[in-house]
Amino acid sequence: MAEVSLRNVTKAWGSFTAVRDQSLEIRDGEFMVLLGPSGCGKTTTMRMIAGLEEPTAGDILIGGQRVNDLPPRDRDIAMVFQSYGLYPHMTVEDNIGYPLKLRGIKGAERAAQVRAAAAKVELEALLHRRPKELSGGQRQRVALARAIVRRPTVFLMDEPLSNLDAKLRVSTRAEIKHLQHELGVTTVYVTHDQIEAMTLAHRVAVMQGGEIRQLDTPEVIYDRPADLFVAGFIGSPPMNLVQGQHADGRFTAAGGFHAVTGVARHSGPAVLGVRPEDVTVAPAGQGDLDASIYAVELTGDAVLVTVQAGDSRIIAKADRAWRAEIGSSVALRLDASRLHLFDAASTKRLQPE
Amino acid sequence: MQDRRLKYVLILPAALLVLGTTIWPLAVSLVTSFRDWRLTRSLTPGPFIGSEHYVTALTDDPDFLNALQVTASFVAIDVTLTVVCALGLALLLRRAGVLHSLTRAVLILPFAVSPALVGISFRFMFNAEMGVFTWLAGTLVPWLKGYVWLGDPVASLLVLVFSDAWRWVPYMTLVVLGGLSALPREPEEAARIDGASEWQVLRDVTLPALLPVLAVVAILKTVFALKMFDQVVTLTGGGPGQSTTTLAYLVYSIAFRWYDMGYASAVAWILTAMLVFLAVWYMKLILRKPGGA
Numbered sequence: 224m225a226e227v228s229l230r231n232v233t234k235a236w237g238s239f240t241a242v243r244d245q246s247l248e249i250r251d252g253e254f255m256v257l258l259g260p261s262g263c264g265k266t267t268t269m270r271m272i273a274g275l276e277e278p279t280a281g282d283i284l285i286g287g288q289r290v291n292d293l294p295p296r297d298r299d300i301a302m303v304f305q306s307y308g309l310y311p312h313m314t315v316e317d318n319i320g321y322p323l324k325l326r327g328i329k330g331a332e333r334a335a336q337v338r339a340a341a342a343k344v345e346l347e348a349l350l351h352r353r354p355k356e357l358s359g360g361q362r363q364r365v366a367l368a369r370a371i372v373r374r375p376t377v378f379l380m381d382e383p384l385s386n387l388d389a390k391l392r393v394s395t396r397a398e399i400k401h402l403q404h405e406l407g408v409t410t411v412y413v414t415h416d417q418i419e420a421m422t423l424a425h426r427v428a429v430m431q432g433g434e435i436r437q438l439d440t441p442e443v444i445y446d447r448p449a450d451l452f453v454a455g456f457i458g459s460p461p462m463n464l465v466q467g468q469h470a471d472g473r474f475t476a477a478g479g480f481h482a483v484t485g486v487a488r489h490s491g492p493a494v495l496g497v498r499p500e501d502v503t504v505a506p507a508g509q510g511d512l513d514a515s516i517y518a519v520e521l522t523g524d525a526v527l528v529t530v531q532a533g534d535s536r537i538i539a540k541a542d543r544a545w546r547a548e549i550g551s552s553v554a555l556r557l558d559a560s561r562l563h564l565f566d567a568a569s570t571k572r573l574q575p576e
Numbered sequence: 577m578q579d580r581r582l583k584y585v586l587i588l589p590a591a592l593l594v595l596g597t598t599i600w601p602l603a604v605s606l607v608t609s610f611r612d613w614r615l616t617r618s619l620t621p622g623p624f625i626g627s628e629h630y631v632t633a634l635t636d637d638p639d640f641l642n643a644l645q646v647t648a649s650f651v652a653i654d655v656t657l658t659v660v661c662a663l664g665l666a667l668l669l670r671r672a673g674v675l676h677s678l679t680r681a682v683l684i685l686p687f688a689v690s691p692a693l694v695g696i697s698f699r700f701m702f703n704a705e706m707g708v709f710t711w712l713a714g715t716l717v718p719w720l721k722g723y724v725w726l727g728d729p730v731a732s733l734l735v736l737v738f739s740d741a742w743r744w745v746p747y748m749t750l751v752v753l754g755g756l757s758a759l760p761r762e763p764e765e766a767a768r769i770d771g772a773s774e775w776q777v778l779r780d781v782t783l784p785a786l787l788p789v790l791a792v793v794a795i796l797k798t799v800f801a802l803k804m805f806d807q808v809v810t811l812t813g814g815g816p817g818q819s820t821t822t823l824a825y826l827v828y829s830i831a832f833r834w835y836d837m838g839y840a841s842a843v844a845w846i847l848t849a850m851l852v853f854l855a856v857w858y859m860k861l862i863l864r865k866p867g868g869a
Contacts, residue, residue: 275765296771308762312784321780325771369770379769 225286225376225409226251227272232281234267241267243433244281249411254403256412258420259430260456265413266381268430272411273379274298286376296325298377301370305382307362309354309369315341316350319368326373340372343402360391367399371406378403378410384419396422417457421445429453446561451570454496454563460527462496462563465535469493469564469573478533480512482557484564489573496563502539503556504528504547510554516547530555602848609842615835622838629842640843642818643826646733650822651801654737658797659790661741662748667778669749670756680753683746691743695810698739702726729819732812736820739807744800748793755789756782788861795858799851823847 227249234242242264249255257265270276272283274295283290290298301322302308309318317324320337328336341347344364354362363383370378383399384392400423403410414420420427421441428438429452437449448454454462467476470490475481482495507513514532521527526541532555539555547553564573609629612622633640669676686694701709704724714721726732759782767777783790805824808814814821814829821829824847831840 273765273769275768295765295768296773298769300769302766302769304762304766306760306762308760308766310763310767310781310784321767321772322770325776366766369766 226253227377227409227411228282228284229268229272230282230284232268232271232283233279234264234271234276235279240433242271242278245433245435246281247428247435247438249409252407252409254400254410254412254423254425256414256420256424256427257430258414258417258427258456260415263430264433265415265428265430269379269381269411269413272377273300273302299375300377300379301373301375302379302381303363303366303370303383305385307354307366307386309362309365311354314351314353315346315357315365318354318365319346319372322369322373336372337368340368343371344368344398359387360395363387363395364398367402371402371408374406375408378408380410380412382414383412385414385416399423417459421457429456431456447572447574448496448563449572451494451496451565454565454572458498460499460538460540462498463502463535463537464565465495465497465537466567467493467495469495474564476533476535478535480533480535482511482562483559484562484574485559486564486573489564489566492567493573494565494567494570496565497537497557498561499527499538499540501558501561502537503558504530504539504541504545505554505556507552507554510556512555512557514553514555516549516551516553518549519547605841605844608838609845611838613836613838615837625838629839630846632839633843633846639818639821639826643821643823646818646820647802647804647822650733650737650804650820651798653734654740654801654804655794655797657737657741658744658748659794661745662752662793663786663790665745665749666752666756669753680750683750685746686743687747689743691740691806692810694739694743695807698735698742698807699726699811702735726812727816729816732816733820736804736807736812739811740801740804744797748797751793752786752789755786759785792858792862795854795861799854799858802847802851802854 227247229245229247231244231246232242233240233244245264245268247255247268257268259265267276271278272285274290274293278291285298285300310321313321316334316337319340320333323333323336337350338347341350344367346361346364346368349357349361349365354365357365363386366383380399384395387395396419399412403423412419412423421444424441426438426440427444428435429444430436431452437444437453439447439449444453444457448457448462451464455464465474465476465480467474467480468491469475469484469486472483472485472487473481474484474493474495476495482497484495503510504514512532514530514537516528517531517536518529519526520529521543523543525543526545528539528541528545528547530537530539530553537555565571566573608621610624610626612625612628614622669680689697701707702725704710704722704727707725710720710723710725714723723731725735763781763785764777767781772780803824804822805828808820808822808825809828812820814825823843827840827844827847830836830843
């Protein structure tokens with residue numbers, strides 16, 4: 224068990240900077256998710272913690288000890304890879320037992336520990352198979368068992384679910400969450416999938432362009448995004464973002480779109496954000512804004528209604544029984560307590576944290 | 577119908593060429609190997625004598641047994657040396673970098689040199705009086721000063737191996753490098769994190785994954801080493817004595833120095849049988865479906 228600290232860490236290859244002067248404190252036993260689009264620096268950050276990449280500048284500490292100069296094998300970490308990273312010529316048993324073998328644990332004791340780890344991920348029946356005889360989900364469970372077999376101080380998981388099919392992803396996600404809770408090992412988890420981040424993390428670090436844009440609990444990231452990037456990246460369908468002007472606590476956009484924000488101290492170009500589930504479509508004349516139906520899409524559990532309000536298109540999430548003709552007039556109600564206002568120039572959130 | 581016939585017409589020139597330059601000589605030599613035909617006695621092939629030449633070669637010919645032994649030693653040392661050196665160099669050149677890619681480009685050069693020329697250059701380099709290698713070895717190890725490398729049966733075989741390895745190692749290094757670059761990185765990184773030292777990563781993860789490529793390199797090199805001829809002619813002339821007379825050189829000697837065409841054909845066919853066996857094995861290995869390893 225240990226905390227992980229990154230202090231002013233930079234990683235650059237020539238003129239390309241993958242991670243720019245980032246600091247991050249991961250608490251003991253915490254499930255930290257690094258979330259961001261590809262190329263944001265999240266995997267590089269994890270590989271530096273693992274020791275597979277060397278930081279260009281800054282310090283990395285595990286359990287209070289500076290590990291910059293330690294090779295991966297001396298960092299007491301375990302890692303689960305996107306493509307599993309199993310040893311193809313070894314059986315499942317030998318794969319799981321390899322970290323123990325390297326530590327000189329022999330015979331019956333090793334076999335017992337391997338069986339215990341395999342039992343945790345329900346692999347006991349497959350111990351004598353080779354990786355190529357397993358399904359993707361089974362391979363990833365072998366990788367998990369290999370990671371937990373020797374109680375490391377830190378787990379690193381690099382997109383462990385992205386090679387699995389959608390159904391398996393949901394069940395394996397729950398298994399990972401359960402395992403981490405049971406073992407209480409500090410975990411760093413890299414993903415580009417916001418659902419994985421929201422469901423698994425104690426805290427999420429949203430990254431873009433080599434920088435952490437927001438570091439907080441999933442609730443805060445969703446309810447109070449720190450800037451336009453986080454607001455647009457988290458949520459599906461994404462948050463509606465409307466370009467316009469803000470003055471005296473009132474936001475206006477071209478074509479008559481307007482909303483009351485209650486933010487007194489800002490005036491100038493701004494972006495208003497509202498999540499689809501915070502927009503209500505009401506009969507014409509009974510809302511804050513007049514609009515017309517642009518499209519209606521049934522997703523199964525909800526209806527996504529795209530409406531034209533002034534020059535802006537807004538997506539609203541309605542009950543799955545909701546229906547309307549394309550082109551018909553409606554009114555919109557925006558949940559005033561859940562409006563997000565961002566400065567257009569700095570892209571930062573204007574409301575208090 | 578015209579279309580169907582066209583494809584045969586188009587491959588006809590190539591087929592005739594192979595038939596005339598490969599299949600026909602092979603067939604003639606096979607027939608000759610069952611006849612008594614010495615050019616010193618007659619310009620036309622003599623009578624059929626069955627498998628007599630084959631029986632003689634395999635049971636009652638010290639020259640053949642010697643050549644077989646020389647070839648076996650040569651192949652064993654040559655193949656081992658080539659595979660080990662190619663693997664070592666490939667591991668060193670695996671990392672990215674300007675110098676690494678430059679070296680990789682230069683590596684192909686020795687392979688572009690004709691093997692006969694390799695033999696001639698090595699004969700000069702191992703010359704007892706003016707050879708650069710003789711001088712170098714004599715400077716480093718005083719008692720080797722002026723040593724006649726090509727006059728010693730064991731040393732001359734080693735020089736022959738050395739000249740062949742010099743020509744082949746760089747090329748095989750490129751082949752192994754290709755195999756290395758096709759390996760997934762993740763298992764090696766996983767092993768490093770699991771606690772393996774670089775040596776353990778190599779032994780437990782990289783080498784097992786590279787085994788199919790190394791097998792291909794070894795078989796391919798064995799085939800070429802079995803045919804060893806050019807450098808024997810230009811470097812050692814099969815000597816001293818018969819210490820570097822390989823099977824291919826023996827066939828040449830029987831045919832074009834002693835003019836016994838029937839017996840030469842039989843010995844050539846014994847060598848061919850070995851090569852065909854290895855070639856079939858090689859084809860099986862490289863044509864095996866991926867994932868069947």
